[in-house]
Amino acid sequence: MSPGRPAKRVPRARARPPSRRSRRAATSAKSRRTPHLSEPPHGHIVCRSCGRIHPLELVPADCDVLVEMTARGPTGWAVERVAYSIAAVCPKCRRAAAAA
Numbered sequence: 114m115s116p117g118r119p120a121k122r123v124p125r126a127r128a129r130p131p132s133r134r135s136r137r138a139a140t141s142a143k144s145r146r147t148p149h150l151s152e153p154p155h156g157h158i159v160c161r162s163c164g165r166i167h168p169l170e171l172v173p174a175d176c177d178v179l180v181e182m183t184a185r186g187p188t189g190w191a192v193e194r195v196a197y198s199i200a201a202v203c204p205k206c207r208r209a210a211a212a213a
């Protein structure tokens with residue numbers, strides 16, 4: 114500091130809002146895998162007889178595969194969400210069919 118001049122306060126680096134990179138790092142691993150999707154992939158099994166729907170638990174590897182599949186779509190389409198569906202017959206309908 115030079116003599117005779119009032120001490121000048123050196124401004125500290127201003128607190129900035131988190132950068133795009135740090136915001137991404139703060140998000141969950143699940144959302145990092147699906148940057149272009151409105152929600153993480155989800156799955157369900159649907160009874161083709163009565164329409165009953167039961168959710169399927171997807172592990173991270175499942176989600177990775179489903180997200181990778183979105184790249185195989187035709188050019189120009191904007192993928193928004195991914196749903197994996199299995200057609201099946203539920204136990205109740207199977208019992209009813211066996212009893213008939």
Ligand SMILES: [Zn+2]
Nearest residue numbers: 160163203206
């Ligand atoms: Zn059913």
